Amino acid sequence: MKRICFLLILVFIVTTCQRAYDDTKLPYKFLPTETSSVIKINELNAFLNGIDNNEILSHLYQKEIKRATISLKNLNARTPLYISFLNKTEPDYLILTQNDSLLFKLDTLANHISETLVKFQIEKTQIDSSIVYHKTIGNVFAGSNNIEILKKLSIENENKELSKLLETVDDQSIASLVFKSNSLNYSKLLFSENEDDAYNPNFAILDLDYSDKHLQYSGIVSSKDSITSKLDIFKHSIPQNIKTPEFAPSKVNSLLSVTYDDFSIFNKNRSELNEQPLDSTQTFLDFSTEIALTDNAIILHALDTDLVLESIEAQSNIETFRSIAIYKYGNPNFFESRLQPLVKFKDANYFSIYENFVVFSNSIETLKSILSDVLNKNTLSNSDAFKNLSANLSDEASMFIYKDAAGLSKVLGKNVTGYNANAVQFIYEDNYAHVNGIIQKFKKRAVSNSISEAFTTPLDAELISAPQTLKNHITNAHDIAVQDVNNVIYLISNSGRVLWKKQLQGQILGRIEQMDLFKNGRLQLVFATSKRLYVLDRNGKNASNFPLKFDDVITQPLSVFDYDKRRNYRLLVTQGKNLLMYDAKGKSVSGFKYNSDSNITSQPKHFRIGSKDYIVFSAGENLKILNRKGNVRINVKDKIRFSENPLFSYQNKFTTTNTLGQLIQVDVRGKLSKKTLNLTDKHHIETTSKTLVTMTENKLKIKSRTIDLDYGDYTAPSIFYLNDKIYVTTTDLQAKKVYLFDSQAKSIPHFPVFGTSAAVLQELDKDSGLELITQSDDITILVYKLN
Numbered sequence: 001m002k003r004i005c006f007l008l009i010l011v012f013i014v015t016t017c018q019r020a021y022d023d024t025k026l027p028y029k030f031l032p033t034e035t036s037s038v039i040k041i042n043e044l045n046a047f048l049n050g051i052d053n054n055e056i057l058s059h060l061y062q063k064e065i066k067r068a069t070i071s072l073k074n075l076n077a078r079t080p081l082y083i084s085f086l087n088k089t090e091p092d093y094l095i096l097t098q099n100d101s102l103l104f105k106l107d108t109l110a111n112h113i114s115e116t117l118v119k120f121q122i123e124k125t126q127i128d129s130s131i132v133y134h135k136t137i138g139n140v141f142a143g144s145n146n147i148e149i150l151k152k153l154s155i156e157n158e159n160k161e162l163s164k165l166l167e168t169v170d171d172q173s174i175a176s177l178v179f180k181s182n183s184l185n186y187s188k189l190l191f192s193e194n195e196d197d198a199y200n201p202n203f204a205i206l207d208l209d210y211s212d213k214h215l216q217y218s219g220i221v222s223s224k225d226s227i228t229s230k231l232d233i234f235k236h237s238i239p240q241n242i243k244t245p246e247f248a249p250s251k252v253n254s255l256l257s258v259t260y261d262d263f264s265i266f267n268k269n270r271s272e273l274n275e276q277p278l279d280s281t282q283t284f285l286d287f288s289t290e291i292a293l294t295d296n297a298i299i300l301h302a303l304d305t306d307l308v309l310e311s312i313e314a315q316s317n318i319e320t321f322r323s324i325a326i327y328k329y330g331n332p333n334f335f336e337s338r339l340q341p342l343v344k345f346k347d348a349n350y351f352s353i354y355e356n357f358v359v360f361s362n363s364i365e366t367l368k369s370i371l372s373d374v375l376n377k378n379t380l381s382n383s384d385a386f387k388n389l390s391a392n393l394s395d396e397a398s399m400f401i402y403k404d405a406a407g408l409s410k411v412l413g414k415n416v417t418g419y420n421a422n423a424v425q426f427i428y429e430d431n432y433a434h435v436n437g438i439i440q441k442f443k444k445r446a447v448s449n450s451i452s453e454a455f456t457t458p459l460d461a462e463l464i465s466a467p468q469t470l471k472n473h474i475t476n477a478h479d480i481a482v483q484d485v486n487n488v489i490y491l492i493s494n495s496g497r498v499l500w501k502k503q504l505q506g507q508i509l510g511r512i513e514q515m516d517l518f519k520n521g522r523l524q525l526v527f528a529t530s531k532r533l534y535v536l537d538r539n540g541k542n543a544s545n546f547p548l549k550f551d552d553v554i555t556q557p558l559s560v561f562d563y564d565k566r567r568n569y570r571l572l573v574t575q576g577k578n579l580l581m582y583d584a585k586g587k588s589v590s591g592f593k594y595n596s597d598s599n600i601t602s603q604p605k606h607f608r609i610g611s612k613d614y615i616v617f618s619a620g621e622n623l624k625i626l627n628r629k630g631n632v633r634i635n636v637k638d639k640i641r642f643s644e645n646p647l648f649s650y651q652n653k654f655t656t657t658n659t660l661g662q663l664i665q666v667d668v669r670g671k672l673s674k675k676t677l678n679l680t681d682k683h684h685i686e687t688t689s690k691t692l693v694t695m696t697e698n699k700l701k702i703k704s705r706t707i708d709l710d711y712g713d714y715t716a717p718s719i720f721y722l723n724d725k726i727y728v729t730t731t732d733l734q735a736k737k738v739y740l741f742d743s744q745a746k747s748i749p750h751f752p753v754f755g756t757s758a759a760v761l762q763e764l765d766k767d768s769g770l771e772l773i774t775q776s777d778d779i780t781i782l783v784y785k786l787n
Contacts, residue, residue: 027096027140028166031084031159032149036091037179037186040166041081046174048072053212056439059414060185067145068093070130074109076102080171092146094153099141104134122150165205165222173207176219180204189217189437191401191411191424202229206435213418213441216392221426221433230341233269234398234428237261242400242425243301244292245380247357249373252380254407257292257400258342274340284311284358285338293343296366298335300358308358312351321368322375322754322776323736326352329360342399372453375736375754376784382750385421389438397425398433408439418443451750454764454771454785455496461486462778466715466758468511469773473523473538477765480773480781481525483508491540492781494764494771500540505547506530510557510603515569517543517584526571528558533573533582545586550575555599556617561606563613563628572615574600579630594630598622601642607649609668616654618642623654623666638672640664643683645716650687657685661696677701684716686728691743693717693728702728705745710735715758722763722770729759731774738774753784 031038041047050057051065065072068083072095075081079098085091097103106114106125113126122135124147133150134143144150162178169176179186180203189206205219221231240259248255260266263286271278285291287308290301302308309315314330328350335345348360352367354374361367373379380386380402403422409415421442427434461484469478470491479499480492487506491499506529513526517535524543525536531550535543556574563570569584576599581592598620607614614633615626621641625634643657653665661679666672677683683696693702695717700707712732720727726743738755740748755774764771769787776782 027080027098027142028082028163029155029158030096030137030140030142030153031082031162031166032086032094032152032157033159034086035084035094035159035162036086037177038082038084038162038166040169040176040178041077041083041174042171042176043174044072044075044077044081050174050210054210054215055416056215056412056419057208057210059412060188067091067130068095070127071095071132071143071145074127075104078102082166086149092149093144094149095141095143097141098139099136103141104143117147120147120151122147162203165203169205169219170207173209175208177206177208177217178203188411189424189439190221190435191403204435206437215437215439217435217437219435221435222431230273231399231426231428231433232431233258233266233273233342234260234426234433235269235431236265237269237398237428239396239398239427240289241395242397243290243356244299245386245402247299247301247354247359247370247374248292248294248380249370250378250380250383250386251373251404252294252402253404254410255292255294255380255400255402256343257290257397258339259290259396259398259400261289263288270339282311284308287311288358291339291343293345296363297359297361297370298343298345298348300360301356302358303356305353305356305358309353315351318350319364320777321352321371322756324352324354324371326350326364326367332362335360372754376451376453377750377753378452385442388442389421389423389440392438393423393425393436394427396427398428399426401425450787451753451772452785452787454783456776456783457492457496457498457781459484459490459498459779459781460488460501463757463775464507467760467773467775467781469760469762469764470512470514470525471523473521475766478762480764480783481512482781484779487529489540496781496783502536502540504529504534505532509554513558513560515560515562515584516567517569519567526558526560528554528573530554533558533571533586535584535586548582548586552576557603559604559606561615563606563608572604574604574617576600577619579604581630592628592630594626596624600624602647605647607654609649609652612668614654614668616647618647618656623647625654625666625670634666634668634670636666636670636672640672643681645683645685648685648687649689650692651690655687657683663692684714686717686719688719688721688726691719691726693719695730700728700730700739700741700745702741702743702745707741707745709739712737718758718760720761722761727761729761729772731755731758733757738772740772748786755782 051061077097081097084094111128115124117124122133125132132143133147135150142150142153165178202222204221206217207219208217238261242257244257268278287304288300288302292299315327317325318328319326329348332347332349335348347362349362350364350367351360359370401424405417405419408419408422418441422439424437463482464485465483467480467482470481472479477494483489487504488501489504490501493499508527508529514523515526517524527534530553533548535546537543552575554573555576559572561570571582573580577596579594581589583589596619600617600619602618604615604617607616613628617624621639623636623640627633641659643659645657648655653667655665658664659681661677661683663675663677677694679696686693695714698709698711700709713734715731717728717730728741731738736754736756737752738759740751757775759772759774761770761772769785772784774782
């Protein structure tokens with residue numbers, strides 16, 4: 001029996017000694033309890049290279065690593081190496097790794113002095129001006145800049161919490177960082193901007209992988225089983241899909257979003273964390289699933305915005321912006337402390353609701369800017385930078401933080417450029433949170449793919465004509481012309497300034513034309529109303545002899561012809577069955593005479609095919625083709641049941657459609673042909689000499705390619721030929737969306753955009769890029785810049 005007891009004791013002693021010996025082979029077992037942070041390095045050369053070349057790591061590690069760099073560069077570590085930092089203000093370092101004969105070969109070092117401090121069994125080595133103290137404990141090498149750290153080094157002083165955390169790190173990463181997450185320097189990786197923003201007094205673990213322009217990390221932030229951490233606000237809450245980037249502007253510097261499946265639980269946790277009495281009064285927040293703080297706004301995502309609106313007290317509707325109500329909020333300090341410590345916002349004076357989002361801000365102009373970006377899809381989720389980083393992040397998170405270069409610079413306390421895609425997300429689970437982070441340089445897509453609002457110009461009354469552009473002969477750019485219900489015409493500059501307005505006697509028929517009346521390069525505006533023919537100069541003043549006044553009603557838009565491109569203009573006025581021809585000075589042109597038995601039902605147009613001129617229009621069911629004197633040039637015998645579409649010159653033929661939706665073409669010999677286009681009776685066509693565009697119901701066809709749009713109320717398509725490229729626009733008046741396509745029926749990036757009228761595409765100024773002109777409401781001109 002005694003022998004058995006002796007053997008058991010012996011086995012226990014041997015096992016204990018073996019375990020102690022094994023522990024000495026694990027370098028991290030020697031990390032002192034006062035360690036504030038530690039880096040586990042799996043690839044020393046890659047780590048040192050990253051410190052030198054990765055701008056973010058270099059900035060974060062500079063203070064701690066600088067002292068240890070010389071020692072690290074002289075180590076030939078073939079196993080993981082640990083660097084511990086023990087002093088918060090002036091960090092002393094401790095290097096731990098497994099020892100071998102090649103790790104620290106003094107005889108290969110140049111400019112070094114070594115001595116043995118026999119009393120302490122510690123080696124002292126000076127390399128240039130840097131001193132490192134080092135010793136070997138069993139199978140572990142330990143080195144430090146502070147001899148006192150090595151004197152007290154013992155496995156009995158093990159930081160057990162830290163040891164457990166280090167056993168969870170990823171051995172495949174370049175390095176892993178373990179730190180107290182109220183450590184301001186390293187907490188910058190969690191996007192903490194100051195010590196009050198640190199998320200947890202316990203340890204955080206981050207596995208790092210990086211290149212010169214990219215830093216990606218993942219890990220956990222630990223928490224005790226009590227409300228002691230900001231992240232404990234998410235206890236018993238299920239992470240939700242992050243939605244607010246769908247509403248936040250693409251140009252936002254910073255966005256912090258928190259989600260929850262039940263706001264009451266989130267609010268209870270928040271009260272406990274802040275050691276405040278729980279306010280269980282129901283508010284509109286109870287109907288939300290996400291709250292986000294951006295640069296200058298609070299954004300809520302709600303499952304039912306009607307319930308949110310009903311629950312918001314002290315609110316009043318003060319105006320409407322692009323059919324979206326803007327409200328004044330009578331409790332502007334609601335968010336100042338209600339969501340602390342994560343979200344703080346003052347002066348929520350105004351709010352608006354769109355789809356499933358509610359946005360609060362301190363100014364109406366900010367609200368309008370955000371709503372404009374949403375309507376035009378210029379949101380964070382649609383930006384290239386956000387799409388690039390989202391591929392490496394989870395869709396669901398308890399908390400999500402986004403920073404652009406400016407936002408990241410604020411976090412780091414250092415100006416960084418080019419880092420346009422940066423995010424950290426926290427996914428809470430059982431007293432800890434998973435962390436995923438990306439900081440990376442991202443080259444923004446060339447400006448050729450961007451669109452932004454250039455300006456809006458409100459006018460005095462509701463507009464009755466869609467905007468059109470007119471050439472400015474002074475600047476060689478273009479201005480904008482519109483008319484309102486009071487028959488006032490406005491000329492607006494390419495910067496949005498109203499240059500002048502003028503009262504007219506009636507509504508302008510069709511488009512405003514331009515001509516060089518005096519052949520001096522100065523252009524006039526030419527158009528007709530029901531009983532006037534106007535010619536206005538650049539300043540809106542009537543040209544001499546104008547306006548011409550008529551007793552009988554003018555029934556079609558004014559036609560302006562310049563047959564030989566010599567500025568010998570002819571102004572053709574339509575009155576029922578009759579055509580009246582005037583010269584540019586307002587005098588009747590002798591030799592032109594036309595009378596008909598049928599009313600003229602389309603604007604007369606001038607086409608030149610080959611060397612001959614043709615004046616073409618519809619009268620009843622007849623296509624009339626005249627010469628310059630008003631005589632019939634081509635006799636078309638076939639009857640045509642004309643649709644409401646204009647006449648065009650397409651494929652060197654006079655072209656339109658009939659009420660059956662067939663394409664009607666007449667050649668210069670008067671031969672008529674029909675082609676079925678599968679159009680309904682309500683359809684639109686537009687052509688150039690070689691391009692045919694049709695629109696019927698929701699189908700837009702450009703040449704041979706058909707685009708199926710959403711069902712809506714579409715304006716007639718318009719074709720624009722600019723910078724050697726064809727563009728096609730149409731506007732869904734019901735959905736208030738302006739579409740823009742190229743000649744291959746491909747949508748131009750970032751379209752459709754918001755708009756409430758037919759749109760014009762033009763190069764308003766001489767800068768690179770085009771402008772798209774439409775309306776934002778009944779009285780406001782809206783101009784987009786396409787870069």
